[in-house]
Amino acid sequence: MLSTIRDLLKYDKRFTFGFSVMSLMIFLAILSYFSPYDPKVWNIVPRDMPPSLKHLLGTTSMGQDVFWLATFAIRNSLFLSLIAVFISRIIAIFLGLITGYKGGALDRTLMTINDSFVILPLLPILILIASVIKGSLNIRNLGILLGIFGWAWDARVLRSQILSLREREFTYTARLSGMRTLSIILKEYLPFIMPLIMATAMNNMLWVIGMEVTLAILGLSSLEIPTLGTMIHWSVNSQSLLLGIWWWILTPVFICILLFISLYMLSVSISEFLDPRTRLQRIEVMKG
Amino acid sequence: MEQNNKLLEVKNLVKIFVIGSGFVRSKITAVEDVSFDLKSGKPEIFTLAGESGSGKTTLARMILGFIPPSSGSVLYKGKEINRLNGREMELWFMREVQPVFQNPFETFNPLKKVDSYLYETVVNYGIANKKNAFKPIDEALNLVGLSLQEVSGRYPHEFSGGQLQRISIARALITKPALLIADEPVSMVDASLKMSICNLFKELKEKQGVSIIYITHDLATAYYVSDRIAIMFRGNIVELGSVEKILTDPKHPYTKILRDSVPEPDPERKWQGRIELSSFEEKEYQSRGCKFAGRCPYVMDICKSKMPEDILVDGRLVKCYLYTPNLNKAIV
Amino acid sequence: MTILKTENLKAYYITEIFGIKRIVKAVDGVSIDINNNEIFGIAGESGCGKSTLIKTLLGIVKPPLTVLGGDVNYSIDDKRFNILSLSPRELKNIRWEYISYIPQSSMSVLNPVRRIRDSFKSFINAHKKIEKKEFKNLVEDHLNALGLPVEVLNAYPHQLSGGMRQRVTIALATILKPKVIFADEPSTALDVVVQRGVIQLLKDIQEEQKNTIILVTHDMAIHANICDRIAIMYAGKIIEDAKTEDIFKHPLHPYTKYLIGSLPKIGDKSYKVSAPGSPPPLSNLPPGCSFHPRCPYTTERCKKDIPSLVEVDSSHRVACFLVSKEG
Numbered sequence: 001m002l003s004t005i006r007d008l009l010k011y012d013k014r015f016t017f018g019f020s021v022m023s024l025m026i027f028l029a030i031l032s033y034f035s036p037y038d039p040k041v042w043n044i045v046p047r048d049m050p051p052s053l054k055h056l057l058g059t060t061s062m063g064q065d066v067f068w069l070a071t072f073a074i075r076n077s078l079f080l081s082l083i084a085v086f087i088s089r090i091i092a093i094f095l096g097l098i099t100g101y102k103g104g105a106l107d108r109t110l111m112t113i114n115d116s117f118v119i120l121p122l123l124p125i126l127i128l129i130a131s132v133i134k135g136s137l138n139i140r141n142l143g144i145l146l147g148i149f150g151w152a153w154d155a156r157v158l159r160s161q162i163l164s165l166r167e168r169e170f171t172y173t174a175r176l177s178g179m180r181t182l183s184i185i186l187k188e189y190l191p192f193i194m195p196l197i198m199a200t201a202m203n204n205m206l207w208v209i210g211m212e213v214t215l216a217i218l219g220l221s222s223l224e225i226p227t228l229g230t231m232i233h234w235s236v237n238s239q240s241l242l243l244g245i246w247w248w249i250l251t252p253v254f255i256c257i258l259l260f261i262s263l264y265m266l267s268v269s270i271s272e273f274l275d276p277r278t279r280l281q282r283i284e285v286m287k288g
Numbered sequence: 289m290e291q292n293n294k295l296l297e298v299k300n301l302v303k304i305f306v307i308g309s310g311f312v313r314s315k316i317t318a319v320e321d322v323s324f325d326l327k328s329g330k331p332e333i334f335t336l337a338g339e340s341g342s343g344k345t346t347l348a349r350m351i352l353g354f355i356p357p358s359s360g361s362v363l364y365k366g367k368e369i370n371r372l373n374g375r376e377m378e379l380w381f382m383r384e385v386q387p388v389f390q391n392p393f394e395t396f397n398p399l400k401k402v403d404s405y406l407y408e409t410v411v412n413y414g415i416a417n418k419k420n421a422f423k424p425i426d427e428a429l430n431l432v433g434l435s436l437q438e439v440s441g442r443y444p445h446e447f448s449g450g451q452l453q454r455i456s457i458a459r460a461l462i463t464k465p466a467l468l469i470a471d472e473p474v475s476m477v478d479a480s481l482k483m484s485i486c487n488l489f490k491e492l493k494e495k496q497g498v499s500i501i502y503i504t505h506d507l508a509t510a511y512y513v514s515d516r517i518a519i520m521f522r523g524n525i526v527e528l529g530s531v532e533k534i535l536t537d538p539k540h541p542y543t544k545i546l547r548d549s550v551p552e553p554d555p556e557r558k559w560q561g562r563i564e565l566s567s568f569e570e571k572e573y574q575s576r577g578c579k580f581a582g583r584c585p586y587v588m589d590i591c592k593s594k595m596p597e598d599i600l601v602d603g604r605l606v607k608c609y610l611y612t613p614n615l616n617k618a619i620v
Numbered sequence: 621m622t623i624l625k626t627e628n629l630k631a632y633y634i635t636e637i638f639g640i641k642r643i644v645k646a647v648d649g650v651s652i653d654i655n656n657n658e659i660f661g662i663a664g665e666s667g668c669g670k671s672t673l674i675k676t677l678l679g680i681v682k683p684p685l686t687v688l689g690g691d692v693n694y695s696i697d698d699k700r701f702n703i704l705s706l707s708p709r710e711l712k713n714i715r716w717e718y719i720s721y722i723p724q725s726s727m728s729v730l731n732p733v734r735r736i737r738d739s740f741k742s743f744i745n746a747h748k749k750i751e752k753k754e755f756k757n758l759v760e761d762h763l764n765a766l767g768l769p770v771e772v773l774n775a776y777p778h779q780l781s782g783g784m785r786q787r788v789t790i791a792l793a794t795i796l797k798p799k800v801i802f803a804d805e806p807s808t809a810l811d812v813v814v815q816r817g818v819i820q821l822l823k824d825i826q827e828e829q830k831n832t833i834i835l836v837t838h839d840m841a842i843h844a845n846i847c848d849r850i851a852i853m854y855a856g857k858i859i860e861d862a863k864t865e866d867i868f869k870h871p872l873h874p875y876t877k878y879l880i881g882s883l884p885k886i887g888d889k890s891y892k893v894s895a896p897g898s899p900p901p902l903s904n905l906p907p908g909c910s911f912h913p914r915c916p917y918t919t920e921r922c923k924k925d926i927p928s929l930v931e932v933d934s935s936h937r938v939a940c941f942l943v944s945k946e947g
Binding site: 339340448449450451478479480481482483484486487505507508509511512535536545546547548549551552553554555556558559562563 | 666819839865899
């Protein structure tokens, strides 16, 4: 595992970029535990101060240190996406694998349910739900909510991959070797669908973070919890750009952009690395 | 339980595929009224020969139980294979009848080590547990001229087609089957290695007592390897009997054309004469009479309206009106 | 009269993945001499490099394929050129009129969404401007000469059988009467009876147009039926070339002997032996003669030096120290 990461770091610039940025983000998130300021309290530091040695990224109009606020924001956004992605992956993988392999009536029923989720206009629905339960939409609940809605498309993608794998001859060989369905899926298909799962997980993460930002800007999530979205919300609400307090709004925006790009880079380089075709070439080359 | 000395009995097997759905459907009869037996006690290599579209692969899949027949039955050691109850019976059948596929590179998962299938087979069929698996695997590999040491820990692309095919055969042999169904096992293997696999099949028959159904379009290897042969054309068996007789002295007009079209690896025995090819073949599937009528140089009126019966001619069964007894016609 | 000649042609695939360089020696010192008005066969198994050889002879050399040495010299009518040094424009002019190519799969040539007639039109128009009437005559005469029904012009490729498609592809490749035709496994995917028709067609074309056909296939029986001369390729090199009768009746190289001895024949139930082991991977060739690990007559010299293709009899060349008594 470590040697793979080392290889990727050496040879794939995209992975290097993504990995370094993500490591930085994780570092900042961990840093938040050492923050001298409580992010929920206002007016603990002088307001509207530009970046200085004391306040690395300046302060907000509500008297908060932007840098430490950002560390909380990153931590919360990452947690959020982890929860949401975890839930949606489990549902997507479970559904995709079962329907792909079993087929028949089970496949048709489950896919009908799946497709109803696919066509749901997610943004309006989330806005609706969020406006109703606004108060209790903390990180955990938001994560669960987004997780429940984010699996439909990916389930279909996984299903079609399983469908094609099922027709390959080695599936027959596996069955004839006495392997049972679950065994076949885990041992035979997993190496093929890993790149897909990783790529869709990264995309899902991006979607979740983006969705959180959207909801927060619209004022629909729990606004006292510092996340990337709420930071943007508050800074926009307080006319920060107009007033020249650019450090307040640019920090979360810039972090968002960095996160998006690095996640994308990671997803692309990892899935290319895991892709069966390039993997084979590599194994061939390693063994001479 | 009826007393049965037949290893495999295929009775009036039919398979019709329906293509399309709703209002636009067409039926293709891939296999029509096929019957033959293999006797137990005397292992043999039986070839199903035919070109593409002859139905031989569909027939093989029905014998293996991969697809259900539209009508007719397949009996293995007296048991109807489409009515086997429960996992135990399923495993029994899978243990007794194993296939070998055409493409050795597709037979194995390219991302997994090849020996994983060997271990799985040993463990799942209860032959031994993982710790003691070495012996049965090594024995099976020795039968095909390899050893576990050579094969262990390596991926499919590290082997040649011929070696992979042998490993595939070894896997099939682990459960000590009585019948192997080999679908074009040498067509993707290089010329210089083909014969070693063919020799392996002969050895398996003679020394291990395994019967083999060998499916191919290559009549030369069929001649070399098998005892009996069934020539298939568009879903029917048109000639069935000893391979020596049928390939050196074919009776059915299709068999004759097939035999003459096989190129001889000998510059002094090139193709004689010429052949004409048909351009549009779909019509041949739908005809009610003998499917070869459209191309047959000896066609008669009755050939086009009614399918001929099997007639016993010189020790083999031929599906052709030319051999109707008391037919006053000079037969070429 | 020589129409195509190469001397010590070398073309390797050079790739680099994750810092590891890999060299596949697909064409490793090939010298051949092909004449006008003959059918020349190149025989070899999968992984011997024959497809790469064809690509190189056709001038289709794109990275990671690199030519490391040797020319491919054509001598057609009064034109003399090295195909590797032509510009893309010049190559385009040569193709189909002087040199053409029949691929293994007809669907690489026929456009599945256009009628056959349109495929013919675009091919011809790329080289010559002709009137509608002249086009009709040219194409219909050609199809008639080949024994193909004119109705196929109106059909789409999927409406035709595999054999008919392949024959139409051959008609396409020969309509401008090229002098050199490369056929890469033209009948391998076809049924036995159809295969006979397709190969028969190739022979008819050669007899009528008196051009050169270079037939590449692993099927020795096909070579026996129509080729005048055959070159045997192994691990990127030509190890024997001679007239067809000599290859089959008096094979000299140990590999060729194994190959000929292992061919099954109807009517012959005698025991056939395959060569032991398997061909070496082109990325990792053994030192010296590439066949030595499998050869029953290996000597010390065979393990170190590479034998060159030497003429041992009239138009019979072998690359083997034991036979050629080289040096």
